[in-house]
Amino acid sequence: MDEQLDAVLEAAPAVLSVVYGVPSAELVAGAHARGIRITGTVTTVAEAVAMDAAGVDAIVASGAEAAGHRVSFLAPAEESLIGTFALVPQVVDAVSAPVIAAGGIADRRGVAAAFALGAAGVQVGTAFLRTRQSAASDAHRAAIAAAADTTTVLTRAMSGRLARGIPNQAVRTIEQNGAIAPFPAQNWLTGQFRAEAGRRGLGAFASLWAGQSAALATRTEADEVFAELARGLPA
Ligand SMILES: Cc1cc2nc3c(=O)[nH]c(=O)nc-3n(C[C@H](O)[C@H](O)[C@H](O)COP(=O)(O)O)c2cc1C
Incomplete structure (x- = not known):
């Protein structure tokens, strides 16, 4: 794990995304010292407050609609199944970092809803799975x-x-x-x-x-998905 993080810091990507817990103070400082922005994913308000205290640059609020693993870390995942529509505004109210909404957003309507709920960005997975650029089988x-x-x-x-x-x-x-x-x-x-x-x-x-x-994942070209999502951004 430490070796993996050292390798990431050395590679210096634009963003380092952390799941299943709060990044250490050393990791946040190490990332910032190299100009790397760091994001952390949460599934409850309590996790969001803990993540905010760690000084991350943005918090991904992942609702229960999302694909893949529930990255809950303060309570069992089964007790952390808040939907995106309820989770995002409660996280926005509880933290100072910008909030990225994840879970169930697949077109312009989802993006518009996320921004209306106070999100500063969105994270989308499922809508890309059928695109030519996806690695899905x-x-x-x-x-x-x-x-x-x-x-x-x-x-x-x-x-x-x-x-x-x-x-x-x-x-x-x-x-x-x-x-x-x-x-x-x-x-x-x-x-x-x-x-x-x-x-x-x-x-x-x-x-x-x-x-x-x-x-809703009907598109087969990633740039079409991006264009559709962008149409939901606030003017
Ligand atoms: C095939 C697939 C695998 C994923 N695996 C992970 C994972 O291992 N860890 C994780 O934190 N999120 C994982 N995700 C979640 C995404 O990072 C993203 O938050 C999520 O897809 C957003 O919700 P949506 O699928 O409703 O768009 C995965 C998503 C997909 C589509």
Whole structure:
């Protein structure tokens, strides 16, 4: 971990994004000394207050609609499932850093709503998954193309940590068997078949991360997604 952070500081990207906790004072100071802006992701107001106290440059408020892992760090992820619409204004009221809204934003309407709630920016994942520039597999793309509002679920089955995705045979079978190891053990275990599933293009045994806005992810060029999102920015 320390070696990874040293490598990031040396590479000096424009932004360093931290999840699953508050960055140390040394890391924030080290990033700032190299001109790197640092952001931290939160899922509750309490996490946002702790993140703000660490002196980050922006706080990503991640609502329960978002794809992938719930990066909660002060309470269990299952108790930190606030929707973006409720979370963003409460975080804005509680912190001094600019707030970036994440979760469920997929077009100009979502961007406009996020800014109306007090956000200074948005973070978008799901809307890009079907674009030509995405690294998603064909099976992942097909699952998103077939998704409706009710399709995604929160599960610990694939990694041991709570994450949102499209349920498949692997998720259903693991959840029915009831035995899920904690992270990182579960992640390692499922990695044994996920790697092979990737090679064979088997969506039934892959991680199909996607957010609740999956059905809005209709565009297949990333610049079209950016253009659509930009139309929701305040004048
Ligand atoms: C395929 C995929 C994998 C993701 N994996 C992670 C992850 O490992 N850690 C994390 O903090 N966020 C992860 N995210 C969340 C994104 O960083 C972003 O916050 C989220 O996609 C925003 O919500 P949306 O999907 O509704 O647009 C992932 C998103 C996607 C689409």
